[in-house]
Amino acid sequence: MGTDLLDTTFAALADPTRRAILTRLAAGEATVTELAAPFRMSQPAISKHLKVLERAGLVSRGRDAQRRPCRLEARPLKAAVDWLEGYRDYWEESYQRLDALLTTLREAAPREGEA
Amino acid sequence: MGTDLLDTTFAALADPTRRAILTRLAAGEATVTELAAPFRMSQPAISKHLKVLERAGLVSRGRDAQRRPCRLEARPLKAAVDWLEGYRDYWEESYQRLDALLTTLREAAPREGEA
């Protein structure tokens, strides 16, 4: 089952710091200190978040001297979006309902000039 | 910020039991005991999951005598998918990269593999 993948992916995305990190990485590779800079949070905290992202397969890391540059790995996001797409009809349902309502009203509206 | 919405939505989706509940609800309203039936888990556990889903705005509940029928509310999922769509280019990039790699390999004379 891809269940574990969705578990870890959604869990990783549930934290705003981690989403911000992913957003930053979408602009290109970054080191840990670069990633940590915008946050009022210690470096080890960011390292922990990175480990979560790494275990979810959303981030991979290279090596450049002392630096461990991080890069975005977006493939797991596709599985998440695929799952969510299965519900698209349901959040669009309101439109359908509106459409159905209009249809009903149109059919129920008798004796007006029918096209 | 819609940050809290994404937090609670992704967190709600991070649990397989809750995703299964949503999947079940996509087929139509269901009572708590109906929802609990497929799981080897106590009824209060399911009630807790439902409360999480409800606070995330993913489920709403009615009243029918003793029963509290649950229905899917999929609108928050749209926000989640909207966020994820911002990364579509990045998970599609892998295909581009794979394509580029295959092209490169095809053009290069097959040598000894550098594993």
Added chain:
DNA sequence: CGGGTAGAAAACCAGAAGGTTATGAAACCA
């Protein structure tokens, strides 16, 4: 060599998550 920088690892802590059992409250049924 010695010192600074990048980042990981360890130890610790408070609070949240996810489960349990036991109990309680409403509404139906006889």
Added chain:
DNA sequence: TGGTTTCATAACCTTCTGGTTTTCTACCCG
């Protein structure tokens, strides 16, 4: 009236999370 069903609440336990500070490793540079 009393019993049953449906579900929520309470109390409790264990594990996971997210943060801290402190320390350790590895690399570069002068």
